[in-house]
Amino acid sequence: MGLLLLFNGGFMLLAALVSALYKDGFTLEISLAGLTTVFFGTLMMFTTREHKKDVKKREGYMIVTLGWLCMSAAGMLPYLFTGAIPSVTDAFFETMSGFTTTGASILDDIEVLPEGILFWRSMTHWIGGMGIIVLAIAILPLLGIGGMQLFAAEAPGPSADKLHPRITDTAKRLWFIYVGYTAAETLLLYLAGMNFFDAINHAMATLSTGGFSTKNASLAYWNDNPLVQYIVILFMFLAGTNFVLSYYMFKGKFTKLYKDDEFRFYAVIIGVLTVLAALVVYLRANVPVSDYHPMVLGAGESAFRHSLFQVISVITTTGFVTADFTGWTPFLTVLFFGLMFLGGSAGSTSGGVKVVRHMLMIKNGLLEFKRTLHPNAIIPVRFNGKMVYENIVYNILGFFILYMLLFIFGALVLGVMGLDFETAIGGAASSLGNVGPAFGDLYPLANFNSLPVLGKWWCAFLMLVGRLEVFTVLILFSPIFWKKI
Amino acid sequence: MGLLLLFNGGFMLLAALVSALYKDGFTLEISLAGLTTVFFGTLMMFTTREHKKDVKKREGYMIVTLGWLCMSAAGMLPYLFTGAIPSVTDAFFETMSGFTTTGASILDDIEVLPEGILFWRSMTHWIGGMGIIVLAIAILPLLGIGGMQLFAAEAPGPSADKLHPRITDTAKRLWFIYVGYTAAETLLLYLAGMNFFDAINHAMATLSTGGFSTKNASLAYWNDNPLVQYIVILFMFLAGTNFVLSYYMFKGKFTKLYKDDEFRFYAVIIGVLTVLAALVVYLRANVPVSDYHPMVLGAGESAFRHSLFQVISVITTTGFVTADFTGWTPFLTVLFFGLMFLGGSAGSTSGGVKVVRHMLMIKNGLLEFKRTLHPNAIIPVRFNGKMVYENIVYNILGFFILYMLLFIFGALVLGVMGLDFETAIGGAASSLGNVGPAFGDLYPLANFNSLPVLGKWWCAFLMLVGRLEVFTVLILFSPIFWKKI
Numbered sequence: 001m002g003l004l005l006l007f008n009g010g011f012m013l014l015a016a017l018v019s020a021l022y023k024d025g026f027t028l029e030i031s032l033a034g035l036t037t038v039f040f041g042t043l044m045m046f047t048t049r050e051h052k053k054d055v056k057k058r059e060g061y062m063i064v065t066l067g068w069l070c071m072s073a074a075g076m077l078p079y080l081f082t083g084a085i086p087s088v089t090d091a092f093f094e095t096m097s098g099f100t101t102t103g104a105s106i107l108d109d110i111e112v113l114p115e116g117i118l119f120w121r122s123m124t125h126w127i128g129g130m131g132i133i134v135l136a137i138a139i140l141p142l143l144g145i146g147g148m149q150l151f152a153a154e155a156p157g158p159s160a161d162k163l164h165p166r167i168t169d170t171a172k173r174l175w176f177i178y179v180g181y182t183a184a185e186t187l188l189l190y191l192a193g194m195n196f197f198d199a200i201n202h203a204m205a206t207l208s209t210g211g212f213s214t215k216n217a218s219l220a221y222w223n224d225n226p227l228v229q230y231i232v233i234l235f236m237f238l239a240g241t242n243f244v245l246s247y248y249m250f251k252g253k254f255t256k257l258y259k260d261d262e263f264r265f266y267a268v269i270i271g272v273l274t275v276l277a278a279l280v281v282y283l284r285a286n287v288p289v290s291d292y293h294p295m296v297l298g299a300g301e302s303a304f305r306h307s308l309f310q311v312i313s314v315i316t317t318t319g320f321v322t323a324d325f326t327g328w329t330p331f332l333t334v335l336f337f338g339l340m341f342l343g344g345s346a347g348s349t350s351g352g353v354k355v356v357r358h359m360l361m362i363k364n365g366l367l368e369f370k371r372t373l374h375p376n377a378i379i380p381v382r383f384n385g386k387m388v389y390e391n392i393v394y395n396i397l398g399f400f401i402l403y404m405l406l407f408i409f410g411a412l413v414l415g416v417m418g419l420d421f422e423t424a425i426g427g428a429a430s431s432l433g434n435v436g437p438a439f440g441d442l443y444p445l446a447n448f449n450s451l452p453v454l455g456k457w458w459c460a461f462l463m464l465v466g467r468l469e470v471f472t473v474l475i476l477f478s479p480i481f482w483k484k485i
Numbered sequence: 486m487g488l489l490l491l492f493n494g495g496f497m498l499l500a501a502l503v504s505a506l507y508k509d510g511f512t513l514e515i516s517l518a519g520l521t522t523v524f525f526g527t528l529m530m531f532t533t534r535e536h537k538k539d540v541k542k543r544e545g546y547m548i549v550t551l552g553w554l555c556m557s558a559a560g561m562l563p564y565l566f567t568g569a570i571p572s573v574t575d576a577f578f579e580t581m582s583g584f585t586t587t588g589a590s591i592l593d594d595i596e597v598l599p600e601g602i603l604f605w606r607s608m609t610h611w612i613g614g615m616g617i618i619v620l621a622i623a624i625l626p627l628l629g630i631g632g633m634q635l636f637a638a639e640a641p642g643p644s645a646d647k648l649h650p651r652i653t654d655t656a657k658r659l660w661f662i663y664v665g666y667t668a669a670e671t672l673l674l675y676l677a678g679m680n681f682f683d684a685i686n687h688a689m690a691t692l693s694t695g696g697f698s699t700k701n702a703s704l705a706y707w708n709d710n711p712l713v714q715y716i717v718i719l720f721m722f723l724a725g726t727n728f729v730l731s732y733y734m735f736k737g738k739f740t741k742l743y744k745d746d747e748f749r750f751y752a753v754i755i756g757v758l759t760v761l762a763a764l765v766v767y768l769r770a771n772v773p774v775s776d777y778h779p780m781v782l783g784a785g786e787s788a789f790r791h792s793l794f795q796v797i798s799v800i801t802t803t804g805f806v807t808a809d810f811t812g813w814t815p816f817l818t819v820l821f822f823g824l825m826f827l828g829g830s831a832g833s834t835s836g837g838v839k840v841v842r843h844m845l846m847i848k849n850g851l852l853e854f855k856r857t858l859h860p861n862a863i864i865p866v867r868f869n870g871k872m873v874y875e876n877i878v879y880n881i882l883g884f885f886i887l888y889m890l891l892f893i894f895g896a897l898v899l900g901v902m903g904l905d906f907e908t909a910i911g912g913a914a915s916s917l918g919n920v921g922p923a924f925g926d927l928y929p930l931a932n933f934n935s936l937p938v939l940g941k942w943w944c945a946f947l948m949l950v951g952r953l954e955v956f957t958v959l960i961l962f963s964p965i966f967w968k969k970i
Contacts, residue, residue, distance in 0.1 A: 331900035368883040415816035
């Protein structure tokens with residue numbers, strides 16, 4: 001935990017450097033936040049007992065959850081010290097939304113913020129994304145969370161089941177790709193006409209499937225620059241793809257890519273839904289166009305681009321916006337609500353339930369027909385040509401039930417706070433899935449600032465639980481966890 | 486199938502008798518419908534091959550699904566012949582809504598209908614309820630549907646696993662209770678001040694957890710007669726309870742009742758939710774009161790009664806209404822939406838997912854924590870003190886996934902037809918759960934007549950699929966079903 005804070009403080013000092021470069025006048029405050037964090041990190045490292053090499057499962061859940069909380073508690077210091085976000089509730093929400101790569105914001109006006117703060121805000125996404133890659137590849141599979149074991153077998157690197165070698169080896173390779181993609185997107189966005197500051201901020205928010213933008217209108221600010229939007233589309237797609245597949249692609253093993261069941265399904269579903277959405281948008285050209293979107297959505301290329309952008313943005317749980325999908329048609333509103341539960345691929349930085357889980361659940365559901373007809377036959381689920389162990393399918397089904405229960409409970413709690421039906425269920429689905437934009441009062445052009453104080457804390461909690469694949473956090477609330485062995 | 490039609494026709498002739506008694510002027514038309522049905526039933530029985538004693542599983546699914554369709558196709562004849570509902574779409578919807586005990590109606594004015602037709606309408610519920618008891622106790626467990634096997638072991642009667650002895654023996658006992666309850670409710674309602682015709686109609690619609698009323702305002706018509714509403718509450722509660730428990734109760738085995746996990750959970754959840762709803766309603770006495778409800782909802786007993794009524798009505802999927810729950814508070818709207826997925830007990834006439842399935846899923850979900858911490862231990866789910874086989878839990882999880890997928894798909898299809906968000910998801914949830922009242926344009930004081938033609942057929946389909954526990958119908962669409970062995 002101390003080490004995490006140390007890193008966190010280091011990144012804050014980087015933001016202070018950006019602040020100094022852009023002379024935004026807040027360098028001192030951000031540096032102070034960074035130094036405070038470094039101080040506490042160092043304090044924690046030197047006052048606690050020497051850390052054990054051998055981390056047990058129970059401690060694993062604890063470390064992951066507390067780690068994210070600790071990062072968020074420290075991460076709000078730059079906002080508080082500079083006064084960019086004076087309230088603790090708001091600052092915590094914004095930071096948690098950053099580290100969980102959700103991208104829901106409480107800021108009414110983003111563009112007035114100093115550059116250093118904007119950079120820190122995007123960086124919370126980027127750091128969160130790095131954390132998630134380690135989680136997905138190395139930690140969650142060992143903790144036995146929601147079928148992630150299945151996926152771990154596919155990851156490159158030494159296959160020993162100790163925590164240490166996997167983290168250092170596999171994570172390094174994938175982080176390299178993550179950093180490379182970020183650099184590539186920054187360069188491409190810059191060449192396409194963004195200024196360098198916007199380019200690097202959006203690249204960080206894309207690769208982490210976060211969604212914070214430096215503009216109030218999000219990516220709709222570049223509605224007259226389709227090239228920028230297509231670049232973001234490409235990198236959102238890559239960020240929602242298993243990073244392991246990117247690794248194999250760079251190794252020249254293209255067969256791995258198109259033979260991967262999850263990738264195929266992910267690509268096909270994006271294609272089909274884009275065509276569907278574009279068709280609906282195109283046929284109903286008389287869509288109410290908001291102030292942010294002074295373009296005719298019905299035009300051919302525009303309809304296609306906006307549909308593709310919104311579909312990929314919601315499926316990958318990025319949450320960038322070029323148009324208000326809740327203002328299109330009721331059908332598309334329902335569709336996008338459904339997409340909040342889809343999520344990108346496992347091993348990507350995207351949140352939500354994830355494509356592979358849906359595939360296994362659907363496959364298993366359909367095989368139930370077969371099992372019903374042949375009750376004595378053993379009919380396993382297959383994925384990527386291999387048999388999936390029954391306990392993994394069981395695990396995934398358990399995950400989904402808990403996810404849905406939490407969604408319903410989450411919406412009920414928001415309902416108790418007086419939010420209307422659409423806002424409550426949209427807010428819960430979006431927070432839990434780490435998407436960002438939602439429905440009702442939280443529609444894509446609005447923000448989460450209208451929530452009551454308790455609502456902000458609750459949504460921040462849902463973001464954390466969703467991000468850490470439900471089990472990791474909820475297990476801490478189970479009495480079994482605390483029982484002595 | 487022929488035999489079913491024969492029974493169906495017989496019941497129509499009974500409705501014709503009611504028509505004659507009340508001299509509503511439509512006796513001839515209803516008799517004609519009955520005779521037509523009897524004719525076709527007889528024709529089918531004598532032109533088809535002698536029926537095999539030994540019905541196979543595959544044929545089982547087919548018979549159940551086609552049986553319900555056949556009943557509904559014939560059941561609309563009285564509406565069509567009398568001109569009470571001139572459109573085939575509307576008549577089919579109303580009949581399917583009747584036989585599936587949903588209770589959603591397309592009738593704008595119920596009170597102008599002739600008595601014979603009103604009686605037939607309530608009777609579709611009652612016949613449907615009888616069918617469901619047989620299904621739940623004797624047929625579905627043998628077909629291996631969604632964990633119903635678990636429940637079958639608890640049913641009284643010979644435990645041979647052949648279809649025949651169970652149907653005749655167990656069904657007879659439970660039908661006896663069903664008929665007895667109906668008679669008792671009729672008598673009590675009559676004594677409480679309803680006229681005999683309304684009493685018997687409402688009794689039939691209560692015991693089947695249907696929800697058709699003879700009044701446009703449903704049970705709100707009796708808002709100045711709390712006794713009537715409490716009687717209906719009592720019998721809705723009984724109709725949503727496992728009929729097997731009623732059987733044991735009459736046998737004097739009361740321990741069976743309070744030792745039953747499902748019953749306890751069912752009773753507790755109704756209690757807790759009623760108190761919660763009543764509290765919210767009471768605290769917000771400034772609720773908009775519609776024309777149908779000229780009473781102050783905020784008054785103590787009234788708040789309690791209306792909350793209890795609506796909670797039981799939705800949980801048991803009856804769908805009677807004394808107040809518009811979508812007009813209370815946003816929180817209660819979300820709560821009632823969630824209740825649509827709950828359902829009553831297994832072995833009752835209620836629809837939805839059912840309490841026992843939720844219990845096993847939640848138990849299993851919580852045990853996942855334990856399993857995650859002790860990956861090598863075998864930790865079974867327990868129900869009523871007994872271990873539940875893993876394949877049954879598997880079965881239930883598969884059922885729930887399919888149910889939710891169908892709900893999402895169902896809402897999307899309604900969305901394509903242009904319904905707004907709340908109406909689409911409310912309509913799908915209500916139809917699939919066989920509840921009746923829904924949300925948005927389909928709110929409790931409205932009806933389903935505003936749906937487009939295709940929407941009515943789609944909702945009728947969802948009702949059928951939900952009623953027959955999803956698998957029974959969907960398996961017919963699976964290629965595996967049609968493959969030759």
